[in-house]
């Protein structure tokens with residue numbers, strides 16, 4: 001479970017949001033919604049420790065993530081966190097297989113082939129990521145999540161670069177991960193993604209608005 005308590009984010013004199021309080025339970029899928037510029041990506045970045053809120057607490061497993069040192073933050077990212085971001089965060093010059101290996105941690109025998117088959121990329125292990133299309137890169141990032149099996153997934157517009165069929169597949173994979181106990185947070189403008197989530201949280205209004 002991840003709990004955001006009274007988060008505030010300001011850029012100089014401009015306050016993006018304040019008093020933002022939100023809980024995402026294991027096994028739940030939450031959509032972050034709100035107008036462009038309301039701060040959905042910034043909130044995901046704060047939850048993933050890529051950005052710092054100006055004040056507030058982010059509790060995970062009872063500990064305040066914002067108080068962790070470098071080592072603690074690295075362990076949180078490595079052991080618990082999965083990203084599905086717009087820039088895919090893949091190693092461009094490496095093969096598909098090498099990108100999945102990065103996620104494997106110590107879990108021997110992670111099912112690379114099964115994950116690639118699930119995202120429609122069976123047999124593509126040896127191809128270099130920079131030769132893949134945008135949608136294929138997004139699906140490699142999804143396969144990497146399946147290999148990693150994180151307890152928290154942060155996804156930023158995960159269907160943005162995909163056709164509707166592949167978009168539905170992304171949602172389906174994230175739903176399966178949530179059924180296995182993962183907490184999934186998705187920033188989205190896509191009503192189909194929002195409809196597939198358990199609840200939606202409007203970042204501008206700072207309250208839940210229903211699934």
Ligand SMILES: Nc1ncnc2c1ncn2[C@@H]1O[C@H](COP(=O)(O)OP(=O)(O)OP(=O)(O)O)[C@@H](O)[C@H]1O
Pocket residue numbers: 011016034035036037038039040041042043187
């Ligand atoms: N480092 C920064 N310095 C100043 N302003 C920033 C910084 N990062 C983000 N912002 C501003 O914060 C606001 C929210 O940006 P963010 O990308 O989080 O919104 P969003 O809701 O995800 O938007 P979209 O739906 O268009 O992706 C924007 O006005 C952006 O310019």
